[in-house]
Amino acid sequence: MKAMDDKQLAKTSKFLSLVLRHQPDKIGIELDEQGWVEVATLLAAIRRESRPLTLAQLQEVVTRNDKQRFMFSSDGLRIRAVQGHSIEVELGYEAAAPPEYxxxxxxxxxxxxxxxxxxxxxxxxxxxxxxxxxxxxxxxxxxxxxxxxxxxxxxxxxxxxxxxxxxxxxxxxxxxxxxxxxxxx
Known part of the structure; x- marks a missing residue:
């Protein structure tokens, strides 16, 4: 399968940011309390919106995103935004000591x-x-x-x-x- 061009990649990344960080209801999905959604559920919802996206393309967006905004669960069955949510989620990050500046x-x-x-x-x-x-x-x-x-x-x-x-x-x-x-x- 042909790789996405930069314009397609940016457009898809922005759309995923919208639905995984701010408005999951826009495509009829619900994120769990930690911001995860099943990959199959996400892809089906995107298809219903007439925005076809394959699993390979989704993987490409996650991999090539310049800011690494998204991540798959360790088993690859779920996806979430890494940060930047305006909706209530608990990302579960542990407190850490920052650098001096x-x-x-x-x-x-x-x-x-x-x-x-x-x-x-x-x-x-x-x-x-x-x-x-x-x-x-x-x-x-x-x-x-x-x-x-x-x-x-x-x-x-x-x-x-x-x-x-x-x-x-x-x-x-x-x-x-x-x-x-x-x-x-």
Missing amino acids: LLHGTPEQSVAIILETGLKKMKRHHVHLHHDRQTASAVGQRRGKPVLLQIAAGRMHADGYSFYVTPNQVWLTDEVPPAYLSILE
């Missing part, structure tokens, strides 16, 4: 308010942080000129804030108060 990319127009009020999870379950500049910059430029914020994650952790790390190395926390933020030059 983490990064958050944000559009330039958001910097002043963030420095004043801190980073909030908004409609998501957690604030997403990264350990590398490239990923943080890519996230920040989605809505404008990116600015990188440095988070004193080690100090936050020492002060009692909890952190979790996902399989694709995104660090999660409930909030980042202003005292732990600075602009990375």
